[in-house]
Amino acid sequence: MSNKKLTSLPRGLLHKLDLLTELNLESNQLTHLDANVFTNLVNLNELKINDNNLESLPQEIFNGLKSLRFLDLESNKLKDLEPKIFNNLSNLQYLDLKKNNLTVLSKELFIGLTSLHWLHLESNGLTSLEPDTFNDLSNLYQLNLNNNKLTSLPQGVFNGLKSLEKLYLQSNCLKKLERDTFKNLFNLDELKISNNSMTYFPLDIFNGLNSLTWLYLDSNRLLHLDSGIFKNLSNLEYLDLRDNCLREVLQLNGLKSLRWLHLSLNELAHMRYHELLDLPTLWEFNINNNSFETLPHYTFEKMEQLNSLNLQSNRLEHLEPNIFNNLSKLYKLNISRNILTCLPHDVFHTLICLSHLSLGWNHLDTLEPDIFDSLSNLNELRINNNDLTSLPKDIFNKLESLTVLDLNSNKLTSFEAETFNNLSNITYLDISKNKLTFLPPGTFDGLKSLRRLNLSLNQLDDLEPNIFNDLTNLHELKLKGNYLTILSQEIFNGLKSLEELDLQSNKLTIIEPDTFSSLANLKQVDLSRNNLTTISSGVFNELKFLRQLNLQSNKLTSLEPNTFQHLSKLATLNINDNKLTHLSQEIFNGLESLYCLDLDSNYLTSVKPDTFSNLPKLEILYMNKNISPDISTDNFN
Template sequence: MKTKIKMPLRGSCFCSFGILYLFLNSFILPTASYTLKDCRVTQNRQAICQNNNLKVFPKDIPARVTSIELSGNKISRLSKTDLKDLPNLLRLHVTRNRISKIESSTFVVQISLKVLMLNNNRLCKLQEGMFDGLVNLVELRLTSNQIQTVEPASFKSLSKLSILDLGHNKLCHLTNFFVQHTPLLTHLYIPANKISTFHSWELSNKSTELVTLDLSQNELMFFRLTAGIFPKLKTFNLEDGMKKGIVWEVNDTSYLSSVVRLDISGVRSSIHGLQHVLETFNSSSSLRYLHLNQINNSLQVLINVSCKIPKLSFFEIRNNGIKVIRSDLLHSCTYLKKLDLGMNEITEISNNSFQSLRLLNTLILKSNCLTSVPYAVRKTQISTLDLSCNNINVLGCDDFANMTRLRGLYLYNNPLLALKDCVFKDLVNLNILMLQNSSIDQLNGAFKENTPNLKTLSLINNTLTVLDHGEFKALKSLQTLSLKGNKLEQLNDGTFFGLSSLTHLNLESNKITEITNSTFGDLKALKTLNLRSNQIKYSSVEPILYPPFAELSQLDTLFISAQTRYHKRLNFPQNFLQGLTNLSILYMESNHLTSVHPHTFNYTPNLNELVMSKNFLTDIPDSLFSPIQRLKSLYISMTMLRSLDFLLHANLTELEMLQVSYNTFTVIREPVMLSLPALTDLDMQGNTFTCNCDNAWFLQWVITNQQTQVFNAYNFECSYPPNLKGRKLLQIDVRSCTVDTDFICYISTACAVIMTLAVSFTHHFLQWHLVYAYYLMLAFLYNSKNKEKRAHQYDAFVSYNANDEGWVLGELLPKLEDEQGWRLCLHHRDFQPELFSSSRRVHKRISYPL
């Protein structure tokens, strides 16, 4: 049971109306919390609970969530009560936990669940009833458990299962349980188990719907396919899955005729065994993709056999220790369209090595030992060439001669040092050029005249210090240019001249100290500009004559963060953002800003996301955010904010995400939160709160509001008063603080009005009735007061006319005295002169009510 700590009062006394209101508020209004203890819910109804050291399934996840991410915790079991209130789940990820048991009927309510991820747990056995209820499950992942046994009825509810992954377990045999109850199963993954034999009758005795079968890393000794159970099989993976001396029996080659992709990499079978496998696909096969990596044994023979497969178009021969490509190695592979020779040790390639590959479109030679561009590539008609991660240090003018069809060229991770102006002269159709991590210090005009159709150019992590005027003027089609991680100190006027189509420019992690309007003046189409981690510095917030972004009216995203690596403070001029009328996302964190001019955002009316974290903005001008009323996400963490009152004047009616974590404010006032009607996510963690009645409203709001999720609120701590320091804010009892003055005033006014109306009505319509009641009340009180002081001899005095004497004596007297027990006073019988005065008083008393 949660401990409640009484919150100390502050200021005034509280009346019974407040207690009544709190009682009504607690029992009439909804109190289901939207703030979760161990998770957070995203706007797309996903509960994120990963890496929280949870030992049990969280109980406070709302029923509306459709996806739960619980990876990286310490949950040891799933019980039938864990998910009983979550009927809308579509995806459940419980990977990297310690689950060893799943109770029967745990998923009985999850009829909508489609994806269940249980990888990296400690399950040893799949039992009957474990997956009951999962009638719509499509994907089940059980990789990296300790599963040894699968009971026959384990999958009986999984009639719509399409993907089953049991890789890296301890299964020793295939079983028909995998497909018996899963008629729609198309992808079956069983890699890295202990299966040594594959007999088709063990898996099924009839045709299956399998499209993918993965038996890799199982060291098969027997493979027997005696029936056509794989009429739709497209991908067959046997990588590192066959022992030397494997018995391969396929009664009819048509049984595997639909296979499109085959991987027999790393197998330890004999050359004859591999030949036997490949020959299975030689005749009527549809095989187009073949992976023959890590063979290191009679490679030429296997290549010759492989190239006889009539439809083979993609051939991967990686990591085979090849040092020299001779002209006859691939001579018979005339139908290849894509050849991957990466991760070998190639130092030399014969000039005619690829001449017979008339249909070759893509050539991959990455991660080898080439020192220059092979002459053999010039004799191809390829459109993609990958020479990355080699030792090429010079690019000659004729290295790509006549390669006019080349569209993608990958040269990254080579020690190129410098380029020549003629290197790319024939690459008129080149679209993608990747030159990152190549120690390039000079471009030497390589892009001033060539590659007019280039769309993507990467020069990341080189050593460029200067870019000449018009360095990229030929790249009129370029859309993405990345110069991240160079040593650029200054961008000269006209550096980007000609880049009229450029939409993305990355200048991150350089040493740029100054930018002007002429720097980016030619980039009219630019949408994303990254200037993060440079050394741009302004000394004053006063307006500047030439704002740097004045011409970038189409810019959508700007990164201007972390400009303080070599100086301690930065101030942006008040018109720094002038011209950015369409800016939607702005990152300006980690700049050590001490102040922001109130007019800073006057030029960005369409700003949607703003990041200002990691600065020194102890106070923010009240009118700073007024011009950006379309803002939806605001991040101001770690800025030493002392108050959030600036939000009262911001009019941020569309703000959905507010992050103000790790600041120094201690009190959250009610008007601040009420000024953000669209807020759905609030991050305030890392602040220390005052635990008195100043925060009473905020505490109640965190617990009861149904719109805004306050991230990690259960860990908010008190900083004041001293006796509560370190206690959790949500453990504080605020009932003594909850007095609603407005409510009290309402009740008081209502009572006064009702009373006034009642008095007026009564006085007007019931005046004489009240007078009569008043005297009647006086008589009653008088009689009650003197009741015991007087002794009455008679009950009544009867006054009558002489003509009625016969009736009185004959009928009235017997009835009242004889039958009723009354004692009557008659003047002719009981009247005595000495009792006259007493009789008068009795008469008066008796006759008055009559």
């Protein structure tokens, strides 16, 4: 009976359905229910009345539902609930009241719900709670009070919840909590107090929470935490303190099981020896987005199990030579967005398991030739957005496992031909946004696994024949924003797997007839924003799988008949913003799959009949901003 636009239930509609076990009334428009509407449903297990317009419920509405285990009242407009309204639901295990308009809860509201496991009260307008509200819920497993307007919690409010394992208080307006707020929650496993207005926690507030595994205190206004506040949380594995106002690294004594620690987005600036983090089981440590200018060499020495370390977006000017010495199991290291100008000679030499290294957005202007020599397991290396002008010839020689290398946005003017030759497993290489004027022969030799190569926004004015000859698995080649004027016939030899070629925003004036002849699998070509005045006959003849061709913003004055005749798969053709004055009747021959044709912003004055007659699948045609084109309806017959 869901989604039927019901506004009410006829009296007696359900009276004879005493064998019914499930009733779904969700997503109707019910505004009220009679007190005895469910009275005879003695075997009902599941009742869904969510997503309606109920503002209130009669006191007796659930009388007789002795077998009910699941009750969903979510997303109504309930403002208040009668005391003891659930009193007879002794077998109820799941109660959902979220997304209503409840502002207060009667302290007798949940009397009788001795079997309840899950209680959802989130996303209401609750401003306060009575001290004994939950006293009867001795078997409750999960309590959701998040996304309300609670500013405080009364003393002892959770005292009766001896079975509680999940407590969600996030996204309220809590400013203060009493020291014994959680004292009887011996089985609590997960506690979320994030996104409130807490500035301080009493020293012993977490005492007794011996089972706690997950603790979320992020997005508050914490200025300080007392030393030892977590000392009794011996089973805690996850601690989130990010996005607060902490200025000192707290001592975390006693957290012998901690695996995840988040301290990012605070105001931490100094690490003193007495704050040394003795966390032998720590697996992930995030202190990014703080204000550290330096870190002592002993900072991580008692974190032997560390797998992931994020130091991004601090103010680090240098690294101590031995700072990572004990991190032989580190897998991921992010030091990007600092102000490093150089790296100590052996700073990475013990990181034998490192797979991901991010050094981008620093001020590195030089790198030692053997800086990465010990990183034989490195999979991803990002050195983008630095000030590098050159690279030592052998700098990447030992990186046999590398698959991603990002060097974009540096100041590289050249490099030796052999610089990349040992990277046999690399799949992605980005050297865009540098100042390269020349690529020496053999630059890409040996890169048999490379699939994506980005050389955009350099100053390349010529490319050697066969420069890409070894890149037999390359799928994407980006050369946009260079100074190329001519493409020779042998420039793309070897690129038998290439699917995307971007040559936009160069200075191309001519493309030789066989330039693309070896690119049999090409699907997308962008030649826009160049200086092409003509297209050589047959230049596209071998591109039988091409689907997108962009010739926009060139200087084409005419196109030869049958220029595109072999492009039977072409779906999109853009010749916008050129200087075409006419179109021959055979110009679009062979384009049997063309879906979109853009001829905007040319100098067309007329179009001959039958010009478009060979385009059976054309659905989109742009011809704006031409010179008063005289187009007959015969063109589209």
